[in-house]
Structures are given as C-alpha cells and as structure tokens.
Amino acid sequence: xxxxxxxxxxxxxxxxxxxxxxxxAYFFLKKPINLxxxxxxxxxxxxxxxxxxxxxxxxxxxxxxxxxxxxxxxxFTQLPPFExxxxxxxxxxxxxxxxxxxxxxxxxxEQLSTxxxxxxxxxxxxxxxxxxxxxxKERKL
Numbered sequence: 001x002x003x004x005x006x007x008x009x010x011x012x013x014x015x016x017x018x019x020x021x022x023x024x025a026y027f028f029l030k031k032p033i034n035l036x037x038x039x040x041x042x043x044x045x046x047x048x049x050x051x052x053x054x055x056x057x058x059x060x061x062x063x064x065x066x067x068x069x070x071x072x073x074x075x076f077t078q079l080p081p082f083e084x085x086x087x088x089x090x091x092x093x094x095x096x097x098x099x100x101x102x103x104x105x106x107x108x109x110e111q112l113s114t115x116x117x118x119x120x121x122x123x124x125x126x127x128x129x130x131x132x133x134x135x136x137k138e139r140k141l
Contacts, residue, residue: 040075043068 047064050057 037075040068040071043071 043064047061047068050061050064
C-alpha cells in the first residue's frame with residue numbers, strides 16, 4: 001500500500017499534528033546514533049569509575065580513556081551525516097505537508113470562485129420585480 005518511507009512520514013505527520021512528545025524518541029534519534037551515544041556514555045562511566053577507585057590501576061584507566069576517545073571519535077564522525085539526513089527528512093516531510101495544505105485550499109478557492117461567480121449573476125432588482133408580480137397575482141385572486 002505505502003512504502004516504508006511514506007509510512008514513516010505519515011506517522012511523523014500524525015505525531016506532529018497531535019503534539020505527541022514521542023516524535024523525538026521515535027524519529028529523530030535513530031538506532032545507530034542512539035547506540036553510539038549509549039556506548040559513549042558507557043565509556044565515560046567506565047573512565048569515571050576507574051579514576052574514582054581508591055586503588056588506581058593505571059592500565060585500566062588508560063584502557064578506559066582509550067575506549068572513551070574511540071567512542072567519542074565514532075560518535076562525532078557519525079553525528080554530522082545523521083543530522084544532515086534528519087534535516088533533509090524533516091524538510092521533505094514539511095514541504096509535502098505544506099503542498100497538501102496548499103492543494104486543499106486551492107481546491108476550496110476553485111469551488112468558492114464558482115459560487116462567487118454565480119452570486120455575481122444574481123439580480124436583486126429582478127428578484128424584487130418577480131416578488132411584486134407574484135404579490136399582484138395573489139391580490140387579484
């Protein structure tokens with residue numbers, strides 16, 4: 001029926017129009033970035049844990065710091081393309097949404113312009129004369 005991308009856009013539009021807060025969790029934080037961010041957080045936690053110990057194991061601290069640097073590097077290399085794709089997706093979604101609204105309103109204007117043209121052809125003086133004629137006929141009877 002609909003493609004996966006269309007379904008995603010329709011869901012985002014539904015969440016956007018209803019004001020649901022789950023939009024960020026579902027669409028803007030995609031799995032790869034979320035996993036990388038979690039590994040970065042875990043690496044930071046490991047470094048803090050190793051440095052806060054009373055007996056410090058230097059090799060464990062160095063390993064934790066290396067892991068943290070590696071996780072940060074991975075996160076910061078994956079973040080710009082992710083952000084670019086996210087912005088492109090949101091932009092295309094909102095442009096489709098705006099186009100659909102403009103289409104809807106254009107159709108309304110077309111139909112209302114036909115009604116306005118018909119209203120422009122109505123002659124109130126002729127209608128008054130017709131009513132007066134009908135009243136005269138009624139009086140004669």
